[in-house]
Amino acid sequence: MGRSGRVTLSDVAESAGVSRATVSFVLNDDPRQTISPATRQRVMEAARELGYVPHGIARALREGSSRIVVLHVDRGMEGNFSRSYVRGLDEELAEHDHVLLVRYGRAVPETTQKILDAIVPRAVLRLGEVYMQDHGPIQADWEDSGFAANAALQIGYLAERGHTRVAMAVPDHEFPLTEARLGFAQEAARRLDLAPLRRFVVPRPRDAGAAAVEEFLAAHPEVTAVAAFDDDIALRTLTALRDLGRSVPEDMAVMGFDETEYGSLSTPALSTVHIDAEVLGRLAARAALGIDRSGLAPVPGRIVVRASA
Template sequence: MAAAGGVSRATVSFVLNDDPRQSVSAATRDRVRQAARDLGHVPHGVARALREGSSRVVVLDLDRGLEGNHSRSCVRGLDDELAAHGHVLLVRHGQHSAEATRQVLDAITPRAMIRFAEPYLTGHDLEDLGGGRKDGLAAHAALQIRHPPSTGTPGSRRPCRRRTRRRARARRRFAEHTVHSLGLPPLVPVTVPRPKQAGTGAVADLREAHPDVTAVAAFDDDLALRTLTALHDLGLAVPGDIAVIGYDDTEYGELSTPALTAVHIDAEAHGRPAARTALGLDSAGLVPVPARIIVRDPV
């Protein structure tokens, strides 16, 4: 390959291993890489992992129930940024035991392991991996609560927040902070379960116990759509009798009747700095795209 590229073996090694400590001109890099393609060279991952101390694989743990737009866009940004730096993303879905994690570490010696959304949970005013009150869970929870429903008044409306497994405590804490800052009555938590009949019963119980609730701020679009169905079955109008706003803006919300207004989060810009941090690179200059409300039918 060195002869084909017209360079030394050392230069070939520097280029193919993408050694940041060596200065090789762009023209020489292109010539070496073209020679490698012409000769069908395939990098030996195991040998490179032994030499570098880790593989060029980054593992992402993604819990069940996080397969919406936020997670997809975050994973896309993470994957693209890692690929740009010569690394591969491996996504593990679901809950994982310590033993299963150890097996992954032993088998592929990943460059890093990332737990999805950990930086996103912060409520601090940080300019970090997309978290905080500027563009993280705290900011997005506040954005959802602050969006005015078209029924009730700011002094009397009572948003209702649903709970679910992941991130529930943090979301509720940030939502409660927003409610308090707006001078609204406390949140009324309610679970809208499966199957359909159980969800309708839960919403009926909510209406009976808390007739002053005029808005539902759902944990995600799935729960918002369950609520819309329950309200329809109960003969209640949305937003005439009660308003509903989702969170994550999945494609299903646009297909419902009424169509679902929701918080839209472009998390690709959260994934890119997470990738750079995992690789020990500077993430300066990566600016998150602010979340926004996608308004469809009146909410």
């Protein structure tokens, strides 16, 4: 056994009574080498009995990349979309003998390069990247199950309930998807002949959120509904309205997005949009591996009707 305690190619070669090169040819299934069935079987049995595990870096050098796919998840993507997407991506990669490494935080070139240098990943993905690059609201496929269609669900639900003056509550921190989400929502409002959405920020902490909502409503008394960037922003808005003595939905309807469990626990319970992105994760995995993506269809989002809107 090697000095590190890990079973090496040399250990397998000694056990099988063959050269180290022969073991390498067999375990790598090198098509350029002709190995007799008996020798191949002897090597495989020795490797199995010894518990030989290929060295990841060495395999990466041979294959040109490791069997690792890296996913960057930016701050602020903690809803069901990201959880279901990661689940689908992870399971699909595992089915094809690959491993998912998830990194939370801002994706910057320097960090990405360090990852590339350290583990030579098969691919580096970024959650929601397609909506941040050349995927504007006009060109988006409004019939698919992406952010465009789901944004239309949120705005459409409020329009169906008679709201023609809608505000969009957004995060108080820099977030890559904010502009894309706002663009999709504005386009949905335009298609429904609604007034352009009024945008405002609901910050932390609680008193700052209440002050921001009070100031906004004083400046825009015509607004009757708030479409929030996500459930977190919607819950901040609900709390602010309650602190201001406003009734929901009587004085102001509030609609969340990308359902979290906390929305059902609020008073009133939060109406929202549920998004299941597991199939999108599986499609991303197949795209990264160069595998046929036919037979997989994204699941449409759906409205979760509760008391807030």
